[in-house]
Amino acid sequence: MQQIYPAQIAEWASQQAQRPVLLDVREGWEVQTASAKPEGLDLLHMPMQTIPARLNELDKTRPIACLCHHGGRSMQVASFLMQHGFEVVNVAGGIHAWSAQVDPSIPVY
Structure with a gap:
C-alpha cells in the first residue's frame, strides 16, 4: 500500500491520468470540524x-x-478498496498532518 504525505498530494494528483478523488472517511462531525x-x-x-x-x-x-x-x-479503507480493484493510496498522518504540512488554517482536534 502506497502512503503519501499531505505535502506530496498535489504532486501525486498531477501525475495521474484521471482526476483523483480525495476520499474522506471520517465521521460527519469531524469533517465539519476540519476539512481539507x-x-x-x-x-x-x-x-x-x-x-x-x-x-x-x-x-x-x-x-x-x-x-x-x-x-x-x-x-x-484503502486496503478494502484495493481488494475490490481500486487504485488507492493512503494519506499518511491524515487531516492532522494536512494541517501541519499544507494548510495551518485547518483546525487540529
Whole structure:
C-alpha cells in the first residue's frame, strides 16, 4: 500500500491520468470540524462504515487518496478498496498532518 504525505498530494494528483478523488472517511462531525481543500482532486466524504454499501458510487477509473484523522481508518479503507480493484493510496498522518504540512488554517482536534 502506497502512503503519501499531505505535502506530496498535489504532486501525486498531477501525475495521474484521471482526476483523483480525495476520499474522506471520517465521521460527519469531524469533517465539519476540519476539512481539507485539495487542489487537483475532487473531495468526497463517505464515513468508513458506509463504504461497503456505497462501493458502487466510486469510479474504478479514478485514483483515490484515502484520508481520516491520523491515517488508521483510511489505511483500512484503502486496503478494502484495493481488494475490490481500486487504485488507492493512503494519506499518511491524515487531516492532522494536512494541517501541519499544507494548510495551518485547518483546525487540529
